Each structure stands twice: as C-alpha cells, then as structure tokens.
Amino acid sequence: MAVTRSVAKKTARTTAPTARDTKLLVPFVWEGTDKRGVKMKGEQEARNANLLRAELRRQGITPSVVKLKPKPLFGEAGKPITPKEIAFFSRQMATMMKSGVPIVSALEIIGDGQKNARMKKMVGTIRADIEGGSSLHEAISKHPVQFDELYRNLVRAGEGAGVLETVLDSIANYKENLEVLKGKIKKALFYPAMTIAVAIIVSGILLVYVVPQFEEVFKSFGADLPAFTQLIVTASRFMVSYWWIMLLLVIGSIVGTIFLFKRSPAFQHFVDRMILKVPVIGQIMHNSALARFARTTAVTFKAGVPLVEALETVAGATGNTVYEKAVLRIRDDVAVGYPVNMAMKQTHLFPHMVIQMTAIGEEAGALDTMLFKVAEYYEMEVNNAVDALASLIEPMIMVVIGVMVGSMVIGMYLPIFKLAAVVG
Incomplete structure (x- = not known):
C-alpha cells in the first residue's frame, strides 16, 4: 500500500x-x-x-x-509582511550565521520554513540575488518597505567590517525591543480611545432608540418638560433625523485627519507636539522617543556606522517629528565638531540624565554602552507607565460611561418625578 x-x-x-x-x-x-x-x-x-x-x-x-500552482482568487497569497516577521528573520539569520551556516543555505532554510507566502517569496528573491553575486545589502535594498534605511545601513556596515553575523544579532535585538516598545505604546493609547468610542456608541444608542420611547410617554403628560429633559429630547430628534450626517462627519474627520497626517509634515509636527503635552500619555510618548533614540544610536554606533551618518538614520526612528527635528539639529552640530552631549543640550528636549550619560560615554569611549543603559531605563519607564495607566483608565471608563448614561437616565425620569410630586 x-x-x-x-x-x-x-x-x-x-x-x-x-x-x-x-x-x-x-x-x-x-x-x-x-x-x-x-x-x-x-x-x-x-x-x-x-x-x-x-x-x-x-x-x-x-x-x-x-x-x-493555482493562483489565489483575491490577489497575492499571504498576509502583508509584518515588522515582527522581519525581527524573527533577523534573529534566524544571526543564529545560523553564528553557527557557521553559509548565508545562501541559511536563506534557503528560512524560506522553506515560512508560512506567509509573501515572506517566503521575498526570502527566495533575496537568496536568488545573493546566488547571482549580490551582497546581502544589495539584495535587501530591493525591498525598502520591509528593510528600512536603518536596517540597510547596518547590514552594509556589518558586511564592510566583516562582522555581519554580529550586526544581524544586534539588529535582531533592536527589532525585538522596538516591537515590544511599540506594543506598549499601542496599549497605552488603546484604552483612552476605547473609552471615547464606547461612550459615543452608548450615547448614540440611547439617543436613537431609548429616548424616543420616553418622548411618546412625555406627550401624554401635556405639560412643559424640564429644560434638561428638553435638551436630551432635542438631541434625540436630531440624531434620529440626521444620524447619517453625523456618521459621515465622523468618518470624514477620521479619514481627513489620517490623510493630513500622512501628507502634511506641518500637520504631523503639530499633532506630535500636542500629543507630547497630553497628561500621562505625553510623558509615555516622551520616554518612548528617548528609548528609541538611545537604542537606535547605540546599535548603529556599535555596528561601526559613522556618528553623523548614524544620527541622520536615527532621526526617522524616534517615532515623533519633534524629536526627529531635534536629532537632525544634533547631527548638524556634531558635523561641525560639537560633542554629542553638548549638541543634545542645545535642543532643550533631552533630560539632564540622558545628557550626562552621553557625556560619560563619550569621555570613556563607550558611548554605545551608556546609550544602551539609557534605552533600558526609559523602556522600563514606559512599561511601568503603561501598567499604571491601564489600572487608572479602567475605573475612569466606568465613571465616564456612568456619568453620560446616568445623566440621560436622570433627564428622562425628571418629568416622571415632577409629575409624582404634583400628584402627591
């Protein structure tokens, strides 16, 4: 058989x-x-x-x-390639190359193990390019969406210095830490967004479905309604008649904001600056940008990338345009001979501790080591702040929704209380 x-x-x-x-x-x-x-x-x-x-x-x-092989019905098979997959790819490459596996064989093994068809195809293309005589830097440069400028510069520096496996290990650590940090930031922003969304949805349901039922009862009273109740009834009539306008306005506002944020650097800078001023959330974003700056600079400097070139790459990795402009200013100052710590001080954006740690690292010739310590400190700060925010937001959700729903319930029952008082 x-x-x-x-x-x-x-x-x-x-x-x-x-x-x-x-x-x-x-x-x-x-x-x-x-x-x-x-x-x-x-x-x-x-x-x-x-x-x-x-x-x-x-x-x-x-x-x-x-x-x-049959083609998929709806476009190219496989999910979009995520940053987590690139981080895992970097870790696999670093591990196999440190074990002595040739780069082509490593890529073949990694490609065969991919479940995402797009990732598998990309790894196969990179392997084929290297077999055809390209370097790893040249091969990944054909995929700029998945491998950003920082990644490509680090690989180029590693190949030039003959320490590619060490650089890939640093990239893997960097990517993994960055993804953890991004996850913390998303978690911090998720709770406030959910609070607002739930409050709006609950209020909309009450105004469209519940209040009209009470209004029919109020008509039978034949008396004037309390001002607060009348306000809620008027809002309900508006929502019932023009809910589609409100929905279009909400969708249009979201789409318009996203469009402006992506297309207008001035608007993006304005939003980033405002976010940094929001209580609690702003401090988390500050610490996140500092952690990204420190870790990215440390990784690029350790890989042998010249400091001025490294700072240019680091600017876009901070995740905030306010810090991006500050890092570009630091780059310009360093290019004309200023020490990094002095250039950082001139931006009036970096905490005293970060400046002092940088100064110590420069004097001791261990800038990357000190910046790694700075990154670890601020990543821990973000972690603690997110946990504290989560415990703070949960009761706030109940309070906000309770106040909104409770106000409507009181407004609906005021005429009944008034009627009962008159009858009594």
Whole structure:
C-alpha cells in the first residue's frame, strides 16, 4: 500500500541561477512516485513543466502530475509582511550565521520554513540575488518597505567590517525591543480611545432608540418638560433625523485627519507636539522617543556606522517629528565638531540624565554602552507607565460611561418625578 508524504522542495542545481533567471521561474505543484513506489508530492519553481519533469526523473521520481500552482482568487497569497516577521528573520539569520551556516543555505532554510507566502517569496528573491553575486545589502535594498534605511545601513556596515553575523544579532535585538516598545505604546493609547468610542456608541444608542420611547410617554403628560429633559429630547430628534450626517462627519474627520497626517509634515509636527503635552500619555510618548533614540544610536554606533551618518538614520526612528527635528539639529552640530552631549543640550528636549550619560560615554569611549543603559531605563519607564495607566483608565471608563448614561437616565425620569410630586 502506497504511503503519501510531502518532500523537500529544494532542487539541486548544477549552476547557480542569476537574478535574471529567477524572473523566468514559475511555481509548479507535482505528484509522483519514487523507485520504491512511494507516493510523493511537492512544490517547485521551474521555467516550464517539461524541465521540471526531467529534473524530477533525474532525482529518481516518476512524475504523474505536474501543473502550475493555482493562483489565489483575491490577489497575492499571504498576509502583508509584518515588522515582527522581519525581527524573527533577523534573529534566524544571526543564529545560523553564528553557527557557521553559509548565508545562501541559511536563506534557503528560512524560506522553506515560512508560512506567509509573501515572506517566503521575498526570502527566495533575496537568496536568488545573493546566488547571482549580490551582497546581502544589495539584495535587501530591493525591498525598502520591509528593510528600512536603518536596517540597510547596518547590514552594509556589518558586511564592510566583516562582522555581519554580529550586526544581524544586534539588529535582531533592536527589532525585538522596538516591537515590544511599540506594543506598549499601542496599549497605552488603546484604552483612552476605547473609552471615547464606547461612550459615543452608548450615547448614540440611547439617543436613537431609548429616548424616543420616553418622548411618546412625555406627550401624554401635556405639560412643559424640564429644560434638561428638553435638551436630551432635542438631541434625540436630531440624531434620529440626521444620524447619517453625523456618521459621515465622523468618518470624514477620521479619514481627513489620517490623510493630513500622512501628507502634511506641518500637520504631523503639530499633532506630535500636542500629543507630547497630553497628561500621562505625553510623558509615555516622551520616554518612548528617548528609548528609541538611545537604542537606535547605540546599535548603529556599535555596528561601526559613522556618528553623523548614524544620527541622520536615527532621526526617522524616534517615532515623533519633534524629536526627529531635534536629532537632525544634533547631527548638524556634531558635523561641525560639537560633542554629542553638548549638541543634545542645545535642543532643550533631552533630560539632564540622558545628557550626562552621553557625556560619560563619550569621555570613556563607550558611548554605545551608556546609550544602551539609557534605552533600558526609559523602556522600563514606559512599561511601568503603561501598567499604571491601564489600572487608572479602567475605573475612569466606568465613571465616564456612568456619568453620560446616568445623566440621560436622570433627564428622562425628571418629568416622571415632577409629575409624582404634583400628584402627591
């Protein structure tokens, strides 16, 4: 009885394909039997079905089915490549290269293990480019969305110094820490946003569905309504008649804000500056930007990237345009000979502790070490602040919703209380 099993998809090649050759390859799925009669199946790229059949026969497999891999119904298969996947890719590359695995073999192993089709395709393209004679920096530069300027500069510096595996390990640590920090920031912003959203939704439901029922009862009283009740009834009538206008205004405001934020640097700078002034949230964003600045500068400096060039790359990694402009100013000052700590002081944005730690690092020739310590400190501050905010926001949600809902309930029952007082 034949047993079905899946087999490895790699195929031995007599010559390494060039990047141009890989553009001619198309994915096939195949089924066949080996010399023992065991059924086998797999996927493989080839120029055409006949060449794939010949290659399978050379490997001792008699193909029964060779056909093009079906395309997905809705666009390209696979989810978008996430920063977490890039961080994991960096960790895998660093681990295998430190273990002595050649870079092409490492990429082949990583590619075969990918579940995301887009990630798998990208890793395969990078491997093919390197087989064709490109460096890793040149190969990943063809994917600027997934590998930002900072990543590419670090890889280029690592290749130039002959310490690529060490740099990849630093990148992996950096990416993992950055993703953890981003998660904390999203968590900090999620609770206030949810508070506002829930309050708006509950109020809308009450105004559209509950208040009109009370209004029918009020009409039978034949008396004037209290001012507060009349205000709620008027708001309810407006919502019932023009709810679609309110919905369009909300959607339009959100879309317009996002559009302006992405397209207008001035508006983005204004929003970032305002966020930094928000109580509690602003301090979290300050600490987050400081942590990103310190860790990114430390990683680039440790990798051997010249300080001025490193600061230019770091500016865009702070996550806030206010800090981005400050870092660019630091870069300009350092370029003309100022020490980093003095340049930081001139921005009036960095805390005294950060400036002093930087000064000590410069004097001791251990700037990267001191900046790593600064990053760890502020990442811990963000972590503690987010936990404190979460415990603070939970009761605030109940208070805000309670006040809004309670006000409407009181407003609806005021006429009934008034009527009961008159009857009594």
